[in-house]
Amino acid sequence: MSVWLLVRRALTTHRGAAVLLAVVVGVGAFLGAAAPRWVGERLDDTLRGTVTAAGPAAQLSARDARQVQPADFDRELSLLDSGASADLRSLLGEGRWSTSTGARGFVTQNGAQVDDGQRPRMVNVRAPDDLAGRVRVVDGELPATVTSAPGPGGDASLVDAVVTAEVAEALRLEVGDTLAFERAGAADDLAPVEPGAVPGLRVTGVIEPLDPDDPLWADARTALVPDLGVPGSEPRITTGTVLTDPTLVATWAAATADRFDTEWHVPLEADALTSAILDRVTAELRQLAGGGMWSSGLITTLEAYPAQRAAAEGVVGFGIVSFAALCGALVLLSSRLLAERRADEVALARTRGAADGRLARLLALDAAVVAVPPAVVGAAAATVAVDGPGGWAGPALAAGLVLVAVAAVPVMALRARSNAAGIDARPDVAAVRPSPRRLVLEAAAVALAGLGLWLAGTRQPGAGIDPVVSLAPILVAGATGLVIFRALPHLVRAVLPPLRRARTLTPFLALARTARTPGHAVLPVIALLVAIGVAAFGGTVQASVERAREVSSWESVGADALIRSDVIRVDSGVVESLPGADAVAAGYLFTNQRPVNLDNGRSAGVDVLAVDIDAWQAVTSGAPELPAALAALTGPTASGAPAALITGNIDVVDVGDQLEVTIGDATTTVEVAESTGDVPGTDQGIALVVPLDQVAAALPPWPDVIYVAGDVDDDQVAAALGVDPSEVTLRTDVLATSSSDVVLDTVLDVFQVVTAASAVLAAAAAVLALAVGDRGRQHGLSILRTLGLTARQSAVLTASDVVPICVLAAVAGIGVGTATGLVTAGAVDLPALSGVLVGGTATVPDLPSAVVAAAAVLAAVLVAVAVSVVVGRRARLGSVLRAGEPT
Amino acid sequence: MxxxxxxxxxxxxxxxxxxxxxxxxxxxxxxxxxxxxxxxxxxxxxxxxxxxxxxxxxxxxxxxxxxxxxxxxxxxxxxxxxxxxxxxxxxxxxxxxxxxxxxxxxxxxxxxxxxxxxxxxxxxxxxxxxxxxxxxxxxxxxxxxxxxxxxxxxxxxxxxxxxxxxxxxxxxxxxxxxxxxxxxxxxxxxxxxxxxxxxxxxxxxxxxxxxxxxxxxxxxxxxxxxxxxxxxRTELTAEGHERIVAEEYAVLDRAGRVQLPREFVSTLGLRDRVRLELEPDHVGVWPGAGGPVSGSGEPGGEEEAR
The missing domain is CATH 3.40.50.300 (P-loop containing nucleotide triphosphate hydrolases)
Structure with a gap:
């Protein structure tokens, strides 16, 4: 049979089933080819996002103190570019450099001694490359020359310079002003020097930046916004930066032999960075840093990235494998539909002597004719439509779907029972029962799933895409489906006798069918189990990540809001009266290093934070778990002494040591329950956290630390306490900061999309599985209708037939997905994903989401059932059952 | 009744x-x-x-x-x-x-x-x-x-x-x-x-x-x-044995139409038109004008339907 003939047959015979298989393969190939590209691109986006988020820190920078020779500065950039590998060169942006003096104080202005009493003025001279291209002249003109002007001490060189309006105002400069400075190094004591010994400046213009985002302004920080000095400091100094041309400032350098601080910056273009070149680029950057001159914060920025990426790939890999498995299942179901339609002609060919081998080859070719064109079109469309790194995964998935169809159609068609009259063999009794081989295969599948789950549970995180972990939910769901398939009839048989006695028809018939011929249920059960299992697994991982973030924020802040200030002069109760505040706890920080006498005779100095433990516990009542510090403080101690915590590195104190703490006149003995990192409310360094009641007698009137529970506004809190808003830390802000992690966000996005798509595919698989059995179901209903079954009874019977199985599968799916998520979450590396890099992270189920997903999939199935009922009701019995000889 | x-x-x-x-x-x-x-x-x-x-x-x-x-x-x-x-x-x-x-x-x-x-x-x-x-x-x-x-x-x-x-x-x-x-x-x-x-x-x-x-x-x-x-119907033979007697009837519908058995039609070569003749106790059917004439040998090829 020629291929053309097969094509014609596919287009004309059982067209619906062939078109369905083609569509499923085409869509599957598109999704299969597109998913790895899309995910790869999104993960590369996380890399680029990480670099972009690092900002200027990620650029390649060099700094040197040298004589000002503009040609040398350009040469450094050329050398970097020529010495870089192609990978690194592809990332290098346009380099820039600038050179600057240290800040110098005015001596004279326009020849007159500068003397403004309490407000000395200092100026930094900076010469960037391409000054003219970076600024716009508002008044006067750009620096053009070095002039010589007579002064009291002789002629002095005056270098042209420009200044922004803000700096001009702060330094009280005007166009035309000439300035003379003290000697280099004299900035600290501001001692006047002989005028003329140092070149001066002539202000030739007022400028404004062409582009305020130009990195130059980050280098020349006080060029745009002058530094007005620290309030309260004596004297309070005003500092600004003026800009000049490098060729002009060279004259200054020559006159003074000063070495100017010169910096080079070359941005690394994040857009060109991919994971494929990441390792080579970071190795080259390390090599450059080892050379001494160039350095980049990118190395530090990306230190944690590989672990995060591996964790991300672990989670995303699960999604892709699930996705591929579900596409495969859909192709299997579509193949079965086509195989059932082809069964009659296969049976006919057999009666005419066709060998199974030849038939199988013909059917495989038939399937290939149907599946290959859409697979090619789907994969090509994905390549065109979806940006992303190429690779073998996409084409392999598309080819895999074709292979599934080509293998499944012959096998299923040869095994399918023909419906053709005269060749409809009556199944013998043995065929009704599962064969020993089948039982062994099913037992092996269950054992394999158990092994996979165990291996996944023991797998260490950070391994990237792990097929064992990725396949675990699918394997376990499939195995559970098989177990249900085998166990369900025995369970149902137990309830059949009472139903047989009842007058109601539908439960008895539906359950009798399930108990005695459960084969019709196996595909929907497994499809639904996988669908809802995948959704529940995803929900568990996501909920665990979210919980880890939540726990992390509580560990970091210790409350919904934390106020740490030395200037609180009101009672903490004022916060409790603010809108949204539910509870308040106070802490008193004794920042002076208090001597502590250890029972081993040694002593150490520490800060002491005394906290109202009971009140703090009340504040943390909304936390998913008690913060570690509080848990340690409320736990029992070996000695019976009150528990205390020690933070920071201190060698002389160990857990279990008893410490004597003296504050004022109060002395108490505590036992170190735990040595930990920072405790919310303590400053950097070593601190001892003790219960407040132990040092109550020595407490000052105002607290230094306040923990607040509730949804309070930081500005209101700051205003009520009279502190700077920056001293108020909100837990929601900390949570938002951790939530803005680009890798985590991307992973969760990808995860949600892949999980949702998988759930949709699985719902489609469940509906398709129902469609595959629909012919038989309609036939059975038609027979019952000839016995007088009403339309309503038909609908109820269909629902009774399908819904309990679906509900059972949904419940089992929730259990399987959640349990698999809990078991394998360790391998998914939740700490790395959630940004919690210390300690274990508990995994939590997300039952509400799982139930919603299950309800959505069930709803899809129910809609399919409803459609089936309506279609079945319209069908005439005569055309379904076809009395008389077939035509 | x-x-x-x-x-x-x-x-x-x-x-x-x-x-x-x-x-x-x-x-x-x-x-x-x-x-x-x-x-x-x-x-x-x-x-x-x-x-x-x-x-x-x-x-x-x-x-x-x-x-x-x-x-x-x-x-x-x-x-x-x-x-x-x-x-x-x-x-x-x-x-x-x-x-x-x-x-x-x-x-x-x-x-x-x-x-x-x-x-x-x-x-x-x-x-x-x-x-x-x-x-x-x-x-x-x-x-x-x-x-x-x-x-x-x-x-x-x-x-x-x-x-x-x-x-x-x-x-x-x-x-x-x-x-x-x-x-x-x-x-x-x-x-x-x-x-x-x-x-x-x-x-x-x-x-x-x-x-x-x-x-x-x-x-x-x-x-x-x-x-x-x-x-x-079942009848008793002269020897006292039961025998089944089958009689085939053409069906006259409400409009008076009768289907002639196929072999009758082919044997007499009836087509298109036939000639009917009402007799006291039966209706005679003859081939129409121009049709081939064959029949029982009676004059005019007469075939009768009872």
Whole structure:
């Protein structure tokens, strides 16, 4: 049979089933080819996002103190570019450099001694490359020359310079002003020097930046916004930066032999960075840093990235494998539909002597004719439509779907029972029962799933895409489906006798069918189990990540809001009266290093934070778990002494040591329950956290630390306490900061999309599985209708037939997905994903989401059932059952 | 005493639409069946007999005409009344016994199924199922599922299912078509027993001339119309033996039309036009002018229809 003939047959015979298989393969190939590209691109986006988020820190920078020779500065950039590998060169942006003096104080202005009493003025001279291209002249003109002007001490060189309006105002400069400075190094004591010994400046213009985002302004920080000095400091100094041309400032350098601080910056273009070149680029950057001159914060920025990426790939890999498995299942179901339609002609060919081998080859070719064109079109469309790194995964998935169809159609068609009259063999009794081989295969599948789950549970995180972990939910769901398939009839048989006695028809018939011929249920059960299992697994991982973030924020802040200030002069109760505040706890920080006498005779100095433990516990009542510090403080101690915590590195104190703490006149003995990192409310360094009641007698009137529970506004809190808003830390802000992690966000996005798509595919698989059995179901209903079954009874019977199985599968799916998520979450590396890099992270189920997903999939199935009922009701019995000889 | 006929078909028409082509399966068929009849409907493939069976069993709806079974007008049935009709009035036995049996139920459960649909109490269901299984001689298969029964047992079980609700009419579509002759005899005996002991009117559609010989009345359908009827009766011979006498009649429809047997037409070369002549006790049919003349040898080639 020629291929053309097969094509014609596919287009004309059982067209619906062939078109369905083609569509499923085409869509599957598109999704299969597109998913790895899309995910790869999104993960590369996380890399680029990480670099972009690092900002200027990620650029390649060099700094040197040298004589000002503009040609040398350009040469450094050329050398970097020529010495870089192609990978690194592809990332290098346009380099820039600038050179600057240290800040110098005015001596004279326009020849007159500068003397403004309490407000000395200092100026930094900076010469960037391409000054003219970076600024716009508002008044006067750009620096053009070095002039010589007579002064009291002789002629002095005056270098042209420009200044922004803000700096001009702060330094009280005007166009035309000439300035003379003290000697280099004299900035600290501001001692006047002989005028003329140092070149001066002539202000030739007022400028404004062409582009305020130009990195130059980050280098020349006080060029745009002058530094007005620290309030309260004596004297309070005003500092600004003026800009000049490098060729002009060279004259200054020559006159003074000063070495100017010169910096080079070359941005690394994040857009060109991919994971494929990441390792080579970071190795080259390390090599450059080892050379001494160039350095980049990118190395530090990306230190944690590989672990995060591996964790991300672990989670995303699960999604892709699930996705591929579900596409495969859909192709299997579509193949079965086509195989059932082809069964009659296969049976006919057999009666005419066709060998199974030849038939199988013909059917495989038939399937290939149907599946290959859409697979090619789907994969090509994905390549065109979806940006992303190429690779073998996409084409392999598309080819895999074709292979599934080509293998499944012959096998299923040869095994399918023909419906053709005269060749409809009556199944013998043995065929009704599962064969020993089948039982062994099913037992092996269950054992394999158990092994996979165990291996996944023991797998260490950070391994990237792990097929064992990725396949675990699918394997376990499939195995559970098989177990249900085998166990369900025995369970149902137990309830059949009472139903047989009842007058109601539908439960008895539906359950009798399930108990005695459960084969019709196996595909929907497994499809639904996988669908809802995948959704529940995803929900568990996501909920665990979210919980880890939540726990992390509580560990970091210790409350919904934390106020740490030395200037609180009101009672903490004022916060409790603010809108949204539910509870308040106070802490008193004794920042002076208090001597502590250890029972081993040694002593150490520490800060002491005394906290109202009971009140703090009340504040943390909304936390998913008690913060570690509080848990340690409320736990029992070996000695019976009150528990205390020690933070920071201190060698002389160990857990279990008893410490004597003296504050004022109060002395108490505590036992170190735990040595930990920072405790919310303590400053950097070593601190001892003790219960407040132990040092109550020595407490000052105002607290230094306040923990607040509730949804309070930081500005209101700051205003009520009279502190700077920056001293108020909100837990929601900390949570938002951790939530803005680009890798985590991307992973969760990808995860949600892949999980949702998988759930949709699985719902489609469940509906398709129902469609595959629909012919038989309609036939059975038609027979019952000839016995007088009403339309309503038909609908109820269909629902009774399908819904309990679906509900059972949904419940089992929730259990399987959640349990698999809990078991394998360790391998998914939740700490790395959630940004919690210390300690274990508990995994939590997300039952509400799982139930919603299950309800959505069930709803899809129910809609399919409803459609089936309506279609079945319209069908005439005569055309379904076809009395008389077939035509 | 006159009894109302079980089945009345008057000028029954059924037109199918298949891929845009209209097929007239029944074109004005008339049929009367009396209560308790055991009737066979025969006809060539495509003659319309299965269409008729589908309509009479309530599985299909006629396009025009009148079809009434046990007082149910089959053109006017609502969905609920149609279900009631299928449940209480008409039973159906399929050519393939597997069509009529639920494969996952035992024989007893299958027989009880129509009673369950009707809401009959369990005790009554059990008794009725046992009674029918015994009547049809398959009580040993009570707990067997269809796959565990022979073809004949399956078909007898299907008959038991069909008559479980005590229908007034039982329709059987080639009930012995897939069975060997011995098994077919068993099944036919079961049908006859059902007819005799339960008084159920039975209409059998069949190709099998042997089946047709087992019934008292055979209706032949041709081109969607009733073509002829054969009535059989048992007579005693002079030697005192029973013999079956079969007489075939052409059917005169309400419009006065008669279908001549095909062999009559071909033998006399009748086509297009025939000449009729009314005689005192019969109607004569002669070939029309211009047609070939052949016949019984009588002057003018005269052929008579009585």
């Amino acid at each position: 006159t009894t109302e006929p079980s089945i009345v078909c008057d000028n029954l028409v059924r037109i199918y639409q298949t891929e845009g082509v209209e097929v007239v399966a029944l074109q004005g068929l008339d049929l009367l069946v009396e209560p308790g009849d055991l009737l066979a409907i025969v006809g060539a493939s495509g003659s319309g007999k299965s269409t008729l069976l589908n309509i009479l069993s309530g599985n299909d709806v006629p396009t025009a005409g009148r079809a009434s079974v046990a007082g149910y007008d089959l053109l006017e049935l609502s969905g609920r009344r149609r279900a009631e009709y299928r449940r209480d009035v008409a039973g159906f036995v399929w050519q393939q016994a597997s069509h009529g049996l639920m494969p996952f139920l035992s024989a007893a459960e299958n027989v009880a199924l129509p009673l369950l649909i009707s809401g009959v109490p369990r005790r009554e269901r059990t008794e009725r199922a046992a009674e029918l299984l015994t009547l049809l001689d398959i009580d040993h298969c009570r707990d067997h599922r269809p796959a565990e029964m022979s073809g004949g047992e399956q078909q007898r079980c299907a008959i038991a299912v069909a008559v479980a609700n005590r229908p007034q009419v039982l329709f059987a579509d080639e009930p012995t078509g897939e069975l060997d002759s011995t098994t077919a005899d068993e099944v036919f005996a079961a049908l006859r027993r059902t007819n005799d002991e339960l008084g159920t009117t039975i209409v059998i559609v069949t190709h099998d001339p042997e089946v047709a010989e087992h019934v008292d009345r055979t209706v032949a359908i041709r081109d969607g119309r009733t073509a002829s009827e054969t009535l059989r």
